[in-house]
Amino acid sequence: MAEQAKKPSIFSRIGKFFRDLKSETKKIVWPTRKQVINNTLVVIVAVIVIGAFIWGLDELFGWIRSLIIGLA
Numbered sequence: 001m002a003e004q005a006k007k008p009s010i011f012s013r014i015g016k017f018f019r020d021l022k023s024e025t026k027k028i029v030w031p032t033r034k035q036v037i038n039n040t041l042v043v044i045v046a047v048i049v050i051g052a053f054i055w056g057l058d059e060l061f062g063w064i065r066s067l068i069i070g071l072a
Contacts, residue, residue: 008016031039
């Protein structure tokens with residue numbers, strides 16, 4: 001049987017996790033205030049446009065349904 005490599009202790013693994021976490025946290029690049037405002041406005045406009053489109057389809061399908069029911 002081949003020798004198995006000894007696994008590091010739980011405390012050394014936890015320590016390594018937090019060291020890695022700290023180094024990854026330093027790599028974060030936060031958006032500027034202008035970017036956040038711009039992205040927020042894009043999302044709001046997209047929600048309004050898609051909402052209007054869905055509302056329009058709902059009205060169209062409701063009108064078609066009322067035509068079909070009126071013919072029956």
